[in-house]
Amino acid sequence: MHSEVQALVARSNRLGADPTTTNYAGGNTSAKGEATDPVTGGPVELLWVKGSGGDLGTLTEAGLAVLRLDRLRALADVYPGVDREDEMVAAFDYCLHGRGGAAPSIDTAMHGLVDAAHVDHLHPDAGIALATAADGPALTKEIFGDRVLWVPWRRPGFQLGLDIAAVARANPQAIGVVLGGHGITAWGATSEECERHSLEIIRTAQAYLDRHGRPEPFGPVIAGHEPLPPAQRRARAAALAPVLRGLASTDRPQVGHFTDSDVVLDFVARQRHPALAALGTSCPDHFLRTKVRPMVLDLPPSASLDETVARLKELHAAYRDDYRAYYERHASPDSPPMRGADPAIVLVPGVGMFSYGPNKQTARVAGEFYVNAINVMRGAESVSTYAPIDEAEKFRIEYWALEEAKLARMPKPKPLATRIALVTGAGSGIGRAIAHRLAAEGACVVVADRDTAAAETVARELGGADVAVAVPVDVTDAGAVADAVAAAVLAYGGLDLVVNNAGLSLSKSLLDTTEADWDIQHDVMAKGSFLVSREAARVLVDQGMGGDIVYISSKNSLFAGPNNVAYGAAKADQAHQVRLLAAELGGHGIRVNGINPDGVVRGSGIFAGGWGAKRAAVYGVPEERLGEYYAQRTLLKREVLPEHVANAVFVLTGGELSHTTGLHVPVDAGVAAAFLR
Structure with a gap:
């Protein structure tokens, strides 16, 4: 790696690690240096710059665009003006050096x-606070003198680059600029000096705000808008989340994120929050993520749940009307079509903030950006008046052809993208395989298991909190089930897909089966599935987005074998729950289906827990050959593995069987005695 590139990547990662310095995927960094041209063998001046869509905190060399500096600067001679600004991005492709690299x-x-x-x-945050202050130019002069200059708002592009370059040439003493309505730009002769100048601007601006800012820039707390106590707050958030996700998914399904950070709770408790929220955000990266403005609930947290839900539905209808009017006010014949009129940010006094996006990361980052926006508003209001760029400019960027092109470059969503799955018994065996398959197909997965450590291990395997979270649950306990579903809803906004997989088995004859043996198997599988389905159905109905409930039953729900009365009866109970719930929930668009595996030996927690040894004894084979024995008694002579059951879950829920409910799918390699009749 070129030494300049190495220094650039390290600097970028340090700057991107602090969200108050720059937000996720926001900002860019660059370095210029000399390299050898492989064609001529002579020196060539290059520019390495963070490419489109990258993130400073996680930037690598592959995320840099590499351009020939002479060709890039020659574009100034053919620049056709701001009316044809977009053409310049396409021209950058003719300045690229070599193959690969970012756009x-x-x-x-x-x-x-x-x-x-x-x-x-x-x-x-501190820099944008100055950039959005009504008297930003005067504040910049007061704080920095001639060391940092003001550049008036201009949409990002070639002309803005010319403007900044002109300021830098005319002021050799300057270390950077404040960009009106936008952010900051700093420079230096070395990577170390550039980083030092960036941090000097940020820290000097923040120090000024801290010294001179008014103590309550958002006004006094509104009586009755104080945050609910933590437990009540989380309970109210869990109750509202499915309703809000359903509303936010009116145009297209969304994943949700919830935060009740002190910054958010203080903002929504203050007198001026409705007026400031209505002004919207200013920095282009902010409002591209959060939309032109948030939806704000205008009821106190003491309002009843029914009253709150009714009001949120009214506000959502009004928000959609307002957004459509915003689009129609500013759209031209060549504007991209409206992308969707639902809010990306919803503020609820006393409770917190809900944010939405096509995946968990995007939803989380949208919330983080709005926290940045709150910090910006606080800073600007503390020393001046918050004055973001006007609505027309926001529209020009939100519906910019270049932004549309960036969206078009996004990879095609996976089949289960935006779907939120809860899998019980997911810490091992079949449940673990199902969790892995659903995550691989794009779902957010809640890994639920009585063994918390095992669930946490699986969640880490799947990629961490933007993909999967672990929740402890004993499915025989209604309270624990309710807590697990609430945790799922708070993690991702709602639920779409529930897999009743938790199970156990004790292989005993009728005369050796105790009441305790009977009760524990029915409690875990029959009662547990009922409790999970009941709690999940409440969420699915409130969301109004349909959904899937899948039962991992067994071929033993149909096949009568020896020494298996409690397990077989519990599985038959589960199998009939599939039919009963399919009939009851179909009117809500909720599909309920089952899967009937044969003995899944490899990787199975049930078999490893003693069931395998007992079943092997019943059939008179060594335990290590039980899987082979099961395979030989099937029509296909194939052993059933956890992955085969996971495949069936995906087939049922991946979209191709959208008109199928009440079905049991055998995954048994062909057991004639278990054929459905």
């Missing part, structure tokens, strides 16, 4: 035209 971003010109070896463009 150049709209900010590439800023980095290439400024005559400094290293440039940082960042979105720090």
